[in-house]
Amino acid sequence: MTGRVIVITSGKGGVGKTTTSANIGTALAKNGSSVVLVDTDIGLRNLDLLLGLENRIVYTLVDVVEERCKLKQALVKDKKNPNLCLLAAAQTRDKSAVTADQLKEITEQLQEDFDYVLVDCPAGIEEGFKTAISGATEAIVVTTPEMSAVRDADRIIGLLEAKDEIKSYKLLVNRVRPNMVESNDMMSVDDVVDILSCELIGVIPEDTGIITSTNKGEPIVNDENSMAGKAYINVAKRIMGEDIPLLDINEPKGFAAFIAKIKKIFGAKG
Amino acid sequence: MELNKRYIVDLSQAQSPADIVFELSNIIEKPEAANQKIWLKLGDVSLNQSQLLSIQSLISSINSTLSLVESQSQQTELAAATLGICTKDVEEEIEKELEANTPEAPLNTENEQPTEQYIPMTDHIDNIETDDTSSEEEKIAEENETDLTETISDSKNTEDSHEEEIKDKNIENKTETKPEETEKEPVWIQPSNQNTEDTDTIQEEEIQEQLDSIFDSETKLENILSDDKDINEMKNWPLTKEAEEFEIPEEVMTDEDYEILQMHTQYHKQTVRSGQVIQSNGNVVIIGDCHPGCEIHAAGDITVWGVLGGIAHAGCKGNTKARIRALNLNAIQLRIADSYARRPDHIKNTFVEKSNVFTPEEARNINGSIVILKIND
Incomplete structure (x- = not known):
């Protein structure tokens, strides 16, 4: 078995790389694939927190690289889904602890046992980024409909194109607010795709549930009522090769909006 | 070795502190300057306290002591006074001595003939050989000492006997190392011997601490690994x-x-x-x-x-x-x-x-x- 190695990157910080990694990973695992999430943000790890696995980490990526433990010992299984594993980054070290060749070796080993190897990339285009993309053959570029994030995404796409190993890269537009797009206060998804001229893999609406899910340590795809959760599940299905149309993220209007609000109120309480 | 012999160094012609140090380093290489009370004659050159201190330590490196300084500069005299060095006129002092004692030897010259305090070269070599071995022993003894303080399980009796041995060795070393230092090349500016020893021990402690931390991280992981837990x-x-x-x-x-x-x-x-x-x-x-x-x-x-x-x-x-x-x-x-x-x-x-x-x-x-x-x- 040879799994796919997908790097999730953005250039700019705070656009939702880690959230995307955790949710796509969980969604893929829910669909029955075996998934390993590799956190390469050494020194500023967060992926374990989002998955609620912080208290289970004994060995980290750096321990594997420095041969203090076996690779299998360092893989932390998810609480709910045994298909999902996490290879955490070390908090007490920095990016220079792992080189590109070392990470490539690890992803090659993981490819043999897992269907998907998702690499969560740190922000920036320095050492950490180069290390993270070293083993990957596919990339997901996360951006938000803001000029700064789009510029950084453009830079990242340029760097990804320059790397021969990466066969395909796709765009994920995160934190879209349909209301603001409508009132021309925010770039639309089409604008972003136009600027970057890159294939779109998904659109995730802004959702306050993301904040609570991060604090709880439970990915939002486990919440069936969440729009963002649904959008992430669709992204996961597209990664698996299913042809699914983009989710209609526009909020319903008129009578439908009224019904939706009522539903939401009862849904939240029930 | 008694320090009852004085050795007068006339540097009154020197124009700068650098000249003084240069001349002094030449004189220090001479064996007759060792184990003497040095009387230093300085001219107009004014030296501050730290410069004088370095000269003092230069002289102490050949087991001599700087006991008297004659200078025309007030700054130098002040510096000498704060360092506890006598500041008097050399020639007056000599006259006083001549009056008090029977004349021993011609004075007031650099080329003073060595007297019975002169150490023959053969003795030097012997001393150096013994010193080398003893200094090695000292190192080993020091290591033993640190080992002993770290190990807790050893019984006290053995520790005591070890410590006594170490003390004995240290005493021997102190007596023997003196002549050896006369052969050392003069160091230009050097803090006093005590200070260097202190910094050495501090560095050793730092290195030891670093080693400890490395050791810690290794053992910590071994402990967990040994069980091969999931x-x-x-x-x-x-x-x-x-x-x-x-x-x-x-x-x-x-x-x-x-x-x-x-x-x-x-x-x-x-x-x-x-x-x-x-x-x-x-x-x-x-x-x-x-x-x-x-x-x-x-x-x-x-x-x-x-x-x-x-x-x-x-x-x-x-x-x-x-x-x-x-x-x-x-x-x-x-x-x-x-x-x-x-x-x-x-x-x-x-x-x-x-x-x-x-x-x-x-x-x-x-x-x-x-x-x-x-x-x-």
Whole structure:
């Protein structure tokens, strides 16, 4: 078995790389694939927190690289889904602890046992980024409909194109607010795709549930009522090769909006 | 060797401090200058205290002492006075001596003939040979000394005898090393011998500390690795209420407990933040909070006067009697010797873990399980 190695990157910080990694990973695992999430943000790890696995980490990526433990010992299984594993980054070290060749070796080993190897990339285009993309053959570029994030995404796409190993890269537009797009206060998804001229893999609406899910340590795809959760599940299905149309993220209007609000109120309480 | 012979150095022609040092270094190489009281004649050149101190230490490197300085400069005289060096006119002093004693030898010249204090070269060589061996012995003795202070299990009798031997050797060395130093090349500016020794020992301590920390990290990992555990089988640590099911053994002082008591203790008065690591070969006391993401590794006990939120590993060299205490024990993971446990999932990260309500708790390793008990119990 040879799994796919997908790097999730953005250039700019705070656009939702880690959230995307955790949710796509969980969604893929829910669909029955075996998934390993590799956190390469050494020194500023967060992926374990989002998955609620912080208290289970004994060995980290750096321990594997420095041969203090076996690779299998360092893989932390998810609480709910045994298909999902996490290879955490070390908090007490920095990016220079792992080189590109070392990470490539690890992803090659993981490819043999897992269907998907998702690499969560740190922000920036320095050492950490180069290390993270070293083993990957596919990339997901996360951006938000803001000029700064789009510029950084453009830079990242340029760097990804320059790397021969990466066969395909796709765009994920995160934190879209349909209301603001409508009132021309925010770039639309089409604008972003136009600027970057890159294939779109998904659109995730802004959702306050993301904040609570991060604090709880439970990915939002486990919440069936969440729009963002649904959008992430669709992204996961597209990664698996299913042809699914983009989710209609526009909020319903008129009578439908009224019904939706009522539903939401009862849904939240029930 | 008695220092009853004076040796006059006339540097009154020197124009700058550099000239003085240059001339002095030439004179110092002469064997007759060794083991003498040096009387230094300086001209108009003014020297400050540190320059004079370096000259003094230069002279002391050949076992001579700078006992008198004659200078036209007030600054030099002041500096000499503060260093406790006599500042008098050389020729007046000589006259005084001549009046007091019967004349011994012609004075007031640089080319003073060596008297019975002159050490023949053959003696030098003998001394050097013995000194080399003794200095090696000294090194070994020093190593032994440090070893002895570190090992605790050795009986006191042997320690005492060792120490006596070391003392004897040191005394021998002190007596023997003196002539050897006369052969050393003069060092231009050198702090006094005591200072160099101090800095050396400080450096040694620093290196030793660094080595200790490296050693710690290696042993810590060995301890966990040796069991080859599957981390996914790690269990929650039992809470105080649930701890009732564990039979808590009566406290009996064992060798391991005494070992912890004898360890040195490191104090940290700081907030230990995410990503920071504290390692110690002894006990660790932290006055402050330990935030999630930090790691504390100690061979002995860990005591936190505050909220413990990170990973704490007590007894990281295998001492199962080590304990972890905190005013608010909210650690992500607790490890004692080779046992480890995680925080139960139902205890969530509260937004503000700091509170004024503290429940001091203590984590112990009871038969391989980590149990948390209230300290009051």
